[in-house]
Each structure stands twice: as C-alpha cells, then as structure tokens.
Amino acid sequence: MTVVWDVIVAERLALADLLDSLSPEEWSRPSLCASWTVHDVAAHMTMQQLGIADAVGVMRAWQGSMARTTREAARRRAAARSPAQIVAEIRETAPRHRHSIGVTKLETLIDVLVHTQDIALPLGRRHDMPPAAAAAATTRVLTMRWPPPLPSTRVLTGFRLTATDIDWAHGDGPEVHGPMAALLLVATGRQVALPSLSGEGAAGLSERLRLSR
Known part of the structure; x- marks a missing residue:
C-alpha cells in the first residue's frame, strides 16, 4: 500500500530534520531505549534497508539475543559515523521503498515512528505522530x-x-x-x-x- 511508504518517507525526513537541530551534547544523551544514546538510536535508523549480506554481517556479531545484537550493531555504526554522516544517510535513503530482509514495511513504519519518539521525548522535543499511521503500527504490534x-x-x-x-x-x-x-x-x-x-x-x-x- 503506497500510503504506508508515503508516511515512512515523510517520517524519515522529519527525523533527519530533528537530528539536524540537535547540539553535540544532545547526541550523547540517553534515549528512551535503555543503554542506547541518541547517537546509537540515530545510527540504528540507518539500518532500515539491510540486505542479506548486511544481515549476515550483523548476525556474525551475535550477542546472545536479538536485542543485544541489534544494540551492538547500532553502537558500532554510531562509532563509525559522525552525526552529520548519519543525518545525510537517513535523508539520502529516505525516498527508497525498501525495508530490511525478514521484516515488512509495517515493521519499518513501527521502527521510524517509535524511535523518533525515543529521541525526541527525552530531549524535550515535540514531533507529532500521525494518528492513522500510529493505529496501523499498533495493530501490527x-x-x-x-x-x-x-x-x-x-x-x-x-x-x-x-x-x-x-x-x-x-x-x-x-x-x-x-x-x-x-x-x-x-x-x-x-x-x-x-x-x-x-x-x-x-x-x-x-x-x-x-x-x-
């Protein structure tokens, strides 16, 4: 359904705009995700379009659970990319109607809706979530x-x-x-x-x- 991708693209671009507005100190602050900084979550958002080879690379560094493995992959990516590079990558890849292997576009929608709030809320920033998109995401969850x-x-x-x-x-x-x-x-x-x-x-x-x- 095209409308889902329309929302995903718009939310990716809104996230890039939000990240562009953050100070260096805000990038290092804790997000809503336990043990994840804002920088870690932002880096994770460059991983919405992983192919088979990318996924295999992530799984090679297995940490005992999917949650810990995902967190470690995000931390490695955050360490390798500056805030400006992360923002540029999110903005460049935003229009692509692609999702990571093994999930659907609805998981991609959930990811961008929720993780944008994981960044915005602890920083006191406001980003309104589209109610219809949030409804589709919650039903899927x-x-x-x-x-x-x-x-x-x-x-x-x-x-x-x-x-x-x-x-x-x-x-x-x-x-x-x-x-x-x-x-x-x-x-x-x-x-x-x-x-x-x-x-x-x-x-x-x-x-x-x-x-x-």
Missing part, C-alpha cells in the same frame, strides 16, 4: 506472529485499548483510553506514555507494565 511479538504486548492482554483521537480499539477487558501515539508507545514498552492513559484499566495496565521491566 499487537497482532504480529513474525517477527516474534514484543514482550510488552503480553502486558496488554486482557485490556480494551481505545484511542481518543481516532476511531481505533483493540482487545477485551477493562477500558484504557489514550491518544493513538501513546497507545503505540505503551504497546512497545515505553512507560513514558503511561501518564497519557485514562480509564478503569489504566492503573492496572500501568502497574503491570512497570512490573514487567
């Missing part, structure tokens, strides 16, 4: 079978999630309401979005997510 579902999705089982800014709902159980962007961030394990949630199930979901860390 909560229903995917391959790649394997994120551990955070188990936390949301037994709750009824309802967006307050778009016609979207998922699941059964106590109601949890919030902006679509917040629901996507919670679905991907970002506790920073918990204060944006309301409803009879919000407190229980918040507690469950905190205990899952």
Whole structure:
C-alpha cells in the first residue's frame, strides 16, 4: 500500500530534520531505549534497508539475543559515523521503498515512528505522530506472529485499548483510553506514555507494565 511508504518517507525526513537541530551534547544523551544514546538510536535508523549480506554481517556479531545484537550493531555504526554522516544517510535513503530482509514495511513504519519518539521525548522535543499511521503500527504490534511479538504486548492482554483521537480499539477487558501515539508507545514498552492513559484499566495496565521491566 503506497500510503504506508508515503508516511515512512515523510517520517524519515522529519527525523533527519530533528537530528539536524540537535547540539553535540544532545547526541550523547540517553534515549528512551535503555543503554542506547541518541547517537546509537540515530545510527540504528540507518539500518532500515539491510540486505542479506548486511544481515549476515550483523548476525556474525551475535550477542546472545536479538536485542543485544541489534544494540551492538547500532553502537558500532554510531562509532563509525559522525552525526552529520548519519543525518545525510537517513535523508539520502529516505525516498527508497525498501525495508530490511525478514521484516515488512509495517515493521519499518513501527521502527521510524517509535524511535523518533525515543529521541525526541527525552530531549524535550515535540514531533507529532500521525494518528492513522500510529493505529496501523499498533495493530501490527499487537497482532504480529513474525517477527516474534514484543514482550510488552503480553502486558496488554486482557485490556480494551481505545484511542481518543481516532476511531481505533483493540482487545477485551477493562477500558484504557489514550491518544493513538501513546497507545503505540505503551504497546512497545515505553512507560513514558503511561501518564497519557485514562480509564478503569489504566492503573492496572500501568502497574503491570512497570512490573514487567
């Protein structure tokens, strides 16, 4: 579907603009991803279009889990590329309708939507997430079978999630309401979005997510 790629391209370019505005000190700050700096996350965003040879190179440095292997690959790339080089690479490759081998364009959409917030939010920067794109991404997060579902999705089982800014709902159980962007961030394990949630199930979901860390 072309519209998904339209959003991906626009979000890649918006990320490049955001990164261009950061000071050297901001590049070294922690992101929302545990043990990842802003520089690490930005470098990871140059890895959205990996082919077979690239993927094999990443897997050769296996770190015992996919999460640790991905983090190490991002750190190596960050060490090898300056902020300016990373921004230039994101901007140059943004228009390409390509995703890494083994995933779909929806995982690529999730990646750019969520990681842009991983950079922006801890720096006090604002980047509004398109609600319709966030809805498609959240549906994918909560229903995917391959790649394997994120551990955070188990936390949301037994709750009824309802967006307050778009016609979207998922699941059964106590109601949890919030902006679509917040629901996507919670679905991907970002506790920073918990204060944006309301409803009879919000407190229980918040507690469950905190205990899952």
